[in-house]
Amino acid sequence: MLASLLSSGKVLIADGATGTNLFELGLVAGEAPEVWNLEHPDRVMALHQGFIDSGADIILTNTFGGNSRRLMLHGLQDRAQEINKIAAGLAKTVADKAGRPVVVAGSVGPTGDLFAPLGPLTEEEAVEVFVDQMQGLKAGGADVAWIETMSSIEEIRAAAHAAIEVGLPYTFTASFDTAGRTMMGITPEGLVEFAQTLDPKPLAIGANCGVGASDLVMSVLGMTAKEAGIAIIAKANAGIPHFVGEHIHYSGTPELMSDYACLAVDSGVRIVGGCCGTGFKHLAAISAAVAGHPKGERPVQEKVIELLGPLQSPPSTNEGGDRRAGRRRH
Secondary structure (H helix, E strand, O other), X not given: OHHHHHHOOOOEEEOOOOHHHHHHOOOOOOOOHHHHHHHOHHHHHHHXXXXXXXXXXXXXXXXXXXXXXXXXXXXXXXXXXXXXXXXXXXXXXXXXXXXXXXXXXXXXXXXXXXXXXXXXXXXXXXXXXXXXXXXHHHHHOOOEEEEEXXXXXXXXXXXXXXXXXXXXXXXXXXOOOEOOEOOOOOOHHHHHHHHOOOOOOOOEEEEEEOOOHHHHHHHHHHHOOOOOOOEEEEEEOOOOEEEEOOEEEEOOOHHHHHHHHHHHHHOOOOEEEEOOOOOHHHHHXXXXXXXXXXXXXXXXXXXXXXXXXXOOOOOOHHHOOOOHHHOOOO
């Protein structure tokens, strides 16, 4: 279904945050959000419905930490397939009632382990972990494996190979939160180059989460500096997080997310959504902005900063950090 919607040429709207919105509904710190698929399916479905009502063409399942390595922290490692199947089924039930095509994207986050030789997990073991999760997602009705918030090539490759083995089309996004790179050193341009090595290729790649909307727009500009032949995803946090009492609050207003969405479209992005802190009002603003904004001139860094605020983790100047229009100087 995602491939069909992309072929229409329209810019698609992905949903907003899962975790931060579930906290608003009563999720407690330290509790696995994935458990809510079992204990509070009505609240999970209400979240999906709220995003569809706000304009989402793509909704992500509540399975970001749904792999056995992450679920092991809660003694649920043997129930990974079951939990993912149920989560995908909840999303599909809501999507099927939308009255229009809505893609159910099976959220697949990192294992939480470092890969050998830095850590305990081999790439082959990671493929098995992701296959286990994706088999559940596929059985529950997920249309696509949505691999997200990644930082290493090894983990992205393992998840991509798992999707291919399971027979799910797939996408992947990385979090460019360390001076214009991921924590493990991937550049936006490098992510595009890596995607070209996969067979079959992902339906879309891009950036999510990170350190703010400004930085994320600069990351996707890096991906679209040359014709990639792959759709690009932008899923930025709703501004910058800060504590208000004991709770994390994101600074981004619906107006800021509207500006971000327009800049993302001008940058050549085909799928626009929000990550941490993005609620229904933010997503409705994104959807309205995209609907009313024909693609404009490719933005430069100064324009991005003017509309969205300063970069929170700008690329190091000794690495050619000037990325106006998404290009680095070497």
